[in-house]
Amino acid sequence: MIELEGVPELIDPVMVAAFEGWNDAGDAASTAVAHLEREWKGEVFAALDAEDYYDFQVNRPTVWMDGGVRKITWPTTRLSVVRVGGEKPRDLVLVRGIEPSMRWRSFCNELLGFAHELGVELVVILGALLGDTPHTRPVPISGTTSDADLARRMDLEETKYEGPTGIVGVLQEACTHAGVPAVSLWAAVPHYVSQPPNPKATLALLNRLEDLIDVRIPLGELPEDARAWQVGVDQLAAEDSEVAEYVQTLEEARDTAELPEASGEAIAREFERYLRRRDGGDGPPYLRDNPGERSRPPKPSTDDDDSSEN
Numbered sequence: 001m002i003e004l005e006g007v008p009e010l011i012d013p014v015m016v017a018a019f020e021g022w023n024d025a026g027d028a029a030s031t032a033v034a035h036l037e038r039e040w041k042g043e044v045f046a047a048l049d050a051e052d053y054y055d056f057q058v059n060r061p062t063v064w065m066d067g068g069v070r071k072i073t074w075p076t077t078r079l080s081v082v083r084v085g086g087e088k089p090r091d092l093v094l095v096r097g098i099e100p101s102m103r104w105r106s107f108c109n110e111l112l113g114f115a116h117e118l119g120v121e122l123v124v125i126l127g128a129l130l131g132d133t134p135h136t137r138p139v140p141i142s143g144t145t146s147d148a149d150l151a152r153r154m155d156l157e158e159t160k161y162e163g164p165t166g167i168v169g170v171l172q173e174a175c176t177h178a179g180v181p182a183v184s185l186w187a188a189v190p191h192y193v194s195q196p197p198n199p200k201a202t203l204a205l206l207n208r209l210e211d212l213i214d215v216r217i218p219l220g221e222l223p224e225d226a227r228a229w230q231v232g233v234d235q236l237a238a239e240d241s242e243v244a245e246y247v248q249t250l251e252e253a254r255d256t257a258e259l260p261e262a263s264g265e266a267i268a269r270e271f272e273r274y275l276r277r278r279d280g281g282d283g284p285p286y287l288r289d290n291p292g293e294r295s296r297p298p299k300p301s302t303d304d305d306d307s308s309e310n
Contacts, residue, residue: 007045007081007118010091014213015115018126019077021099023166025189026198029126032205033096039218042080042094046114050074053100053107077107079114084215092215093118099167107167108174115180123175123182124212126205127168128198131188134250135233139204140188143212146176154212156183185209190250192243193233199225 016036018029036042050056059075077097084090093114100107115123133140144159145151151158161169168184175182185208187201203219203226210217237243 010081010093010118011083012090013081013093013118013120014090015093015095015111015118015120015123016126016209017095017111017123017171019097019099019167021166023099023127023129023168025128025130025187025194026201027196028128028187028189028198028201028205030096031197031199031202032126032209033094035202035206035220035222036082036092036217037080037094037096039220040082040084040092042082044078044080046079048077048097048107048110050076053077053103054098055101058101059098077111081118086216090215092213093120104167104170105174108171111171112174112178112180115175120180122213123171123180124209125168125171125182125184126187126209127166127184128187128189128201128205130191130194132250132253133188133190134247134254135190135193135200135230135237136247136251137254139201141204141208142186142188143183143208144172144186145181145183146173147181150181150183154183159184183212185212190233192246193236197225197229199229202226 016033018024018033020027020030024030050061054075056075061072061074063070063072065071075098077095077100080094080096082092082094084092095111114120131140143154143156144161145154145156146159148158150156159172172182172184185205187205189198189201199222203222206217206219206222237247
């Protein structure tokens with residue numbers, strides 16, 4: 001059993017996780033969680049043992065100087081907690097680390113152990129992938145879950161993906177098997193400009209997260225960074241006629257695909273989102289249909305053979 005000392009009782013806690021590596025194109029997802037930690041001054045209260053999950057020849061430790069003393073920082077996954085103020089305060093448990101090299105089922109069970117002890121009501125996992133999307137258009141964000149009822153209540157897609165998966169997919173399925181509501185938010189990053197950072201994708205993830213969990217996220221300089229990033233990519237594309245032509249092809253395909261979205265229903269959804277942000281919302285969407293149901297999720301199995309893989 002995980003024993004947590006010094007962590008206060010949390011209010012309607014949501015766990016938000018992101019992992020560097022295969023699931024993090026342009027570092028968009030891990031940067032989003034880092035932004036939340038920085039803006040809300042997250043306090044780290046736990047870290048997973050690096051020896052259990054990381055191959056140090058793949059993710060090497062770093063050496064640094066602290067007042068003339070050499071110290072080593074080991075690659076790991078850390079948990080911090082932040083309290084979001086306002087009329088309806090709530091807590092976020094932030095998980096930020098590196099995709100583990102080994103023992104993924106044990107890794108997920110350990111994170112779920114923290115979720116159980118903290119009374120986490122929802123797990124949101126952020127990811128980013130490379131896609132055929134133009135940098136000049138809004139970043140596509142897809143929200144998926146394995147729970148059909150949760151998909152209906154939160155207006156998400158029920159995932160039907162089959163194929164190779166990363167720690168985001170494995171953790172989501174582990175949550176499902178443990179009875180913990182879980183959602184994945186994915187940003188599509190243009191594959192022709194995949195190098196980090198990608199502040200535009202990070203901003204899109206945070207905006208979607210804000211809508212999902214009904215909190216107001218301070219964005220700081222991120223909108224300005226996103227605009228500067230797009231201007232920079234515009235300039236690079238303009239210098240290469242083949243790239244400019246390719247971007248135009250992606251724009252035309254994107255615009256054609258999104259024509260059906262220019263409907264009264266889509267406009268109504270956007271207006272409802274505006275009103276929710278302006279008025280402060282009426283609670284997280286996943287609890288609105290059942291406002292009295294705030295029971296603690298069941299404690300996950302600690303058996304390393306638990307079937308949490310996709």
